[in-house]
Amino acid sequence: QQQVKQSPQSLIVQKGGISIINCAYENTAFDYFPWYQQFPGKGPALLIAIRPDVSEKKEGRFTISFNKSAKQFSLHIMDSQPGDSATYFCAARMNSGYSTLTFGKGTMLLVSP
């Protein structure tokens, strides 16, 4: 049972373009939605996160858009750079019990020079 669905699996964007990765969830008990970035051969690292009481959060070139009614959230990377080439994971955390994260399956982003 996949609780967080992520798309696309892979994405190629030209340098300077906008990269968009989408995630959808069904469980309304999720209360925290982080995105993790993973470079080849490394562990994932937190990139940006949002709570469902806001519709957008921006940090530099990275923006999370959150649509609570549609149960969807997305990561936008503006002015994409070759250094952004990595695998991106969305995740969600339950607001009860212990705080484990449920991850999407990941999106491999390649930004071409």
Next chain:
Amino acid sequence: NAGVTQTPKFRVLKTGQSMTLLCAQDMNHEYMYWYRQDPGMGLRLIHYSVGEGTTAKGEVPDGYNVSRLKKQNFLLGLESAAPSQTSVYFCASSYLSGGAYNEQFFGPGTRLTVL
């Protein structure tokens, strides 16, 4: 401040062999986690711990055991390795949640191959 470290970085096992993966963190985090990462499957939680002496099952616990005898260490054991356990294993740690953002800090991973 080393963050989260994992030992070993690489390992090749034969079917039926056993091994232990070690995770250590120096951030005084309460929570620790073991994930496996397989192509197209994302990160799947194997076991986790919410404090010294406690462990709990995650999404894919079968074939693995864990122990948290010290707050800074979290061990993942494979008693009888199977080819299906070929994967990259990541350890992570985080502060106690309590309403905070609960950022998980990941180690560099252990690449395990079971022949």
